[in-house]
Amino acid sequence: MVDETPDPPGAAGAAARISGTHFPVTTLGPGRRLGVWFQGCPLACPGCMSRHTWDPAGGRAVGLPELLDEWRAALAAGADGLTVSGGEPLSQPVALSRLLAGAAALRRAAGAGGRPADILVYTGLTEAELAPEPGLREALRHADALISGRYVAAEPTDLVWRGSANQRLRPLTELGRQRYGPHLARTAAGPRVQVAWAPAGGVLLYGVPGRGELSALERRLRAAGVRLRGPSWRQ
Numbered sequence: 396m397v398d399e400t401p402d403p404p405g406a407a408g409a410a411a412r413i414s415g416t417h418f419p420v421t422t423l424g425p426g427r428r429l430g431v432w433f434q435g436c437p438l439a440c441p442g443c444m445s446r447h448t449w450d451p452a453g454g455r456a457v458g459l460p461e462l463l464d465e466w467r468a469a470l471a472a473g474a475d476g477l478t479v480s481g482g483e484p485l486s487q488p489v490a491l492s493r494l495l496a497g498a499a500a501l502r503r504a505a506g507a508g509g510r511p512a513d514i515l516v517y518t519g520l521t522e523a524e525l526a527p528e529p530g531l532r533e534a535l536r537h538a539d540a541l542i543s544g545r546y547v548a549a550e551p552t553d554l555v556w557r558g559s560a561n562q563r564l565r566p567l568t569e570l571g572r573q574r575y576g577p578h579l580a581r582t583a584a585g586p587r588v589q590v591a592w593a594p595a596g597g598v599l600l601y602g603v604p605g606r607g608e609l610s611a612l613e614r615r616l617r618a619a620g621v622r623l624r625g626p627s628w629r630q
Contacts, residue, residue: 409459411490414448422602426475433481438519442548447627448482480517488534495537513539539571551606553582558603
């Protein structure tokens, strides 16, 4: 059956500059998720594993209908949620707002009578920085949960889905409270980074690594005959 649910108003002709997408992501929120990484980050946190997402001119421009088509496909494949990270998604507030509005509309249609998919957004901004910015708060209107705050390499944490102890996970909706409430103080067990092969060659890493996890992963890959050239956290 073909899903003919139209894109929401404002999606046609709109675009976001993104670093990439992947499904399923299993290390950035509960369950199997579509991950969308926005391109461009003015915060440039030292120790960030995704320096390739900093350059606002990098990545590629993608029409929102194309991203929403990926979300449709993920929902049809049983996705538990959408995770939007970066880069800094709030550097493109209009594109983020339209993407989340479209994603929320499509998940309502797909989840009628079933388990709804949730929407999680990562931002390096703090809640104190977001409070006086109505445009940024509006961009997050359809998010169910928010992980906020700079990555601080000197403050490692075992809390699930967070890279440093200062980062805060906050549910924003009733669905967010149901889905994320049990995880607010939960610590991660097992690997926090997911490894995938890039279609054009190379290795893609998704997740929030624990202390020493990237070095250990490099050693395992080297032992398997895979050597990383120019990993994103050293760019």
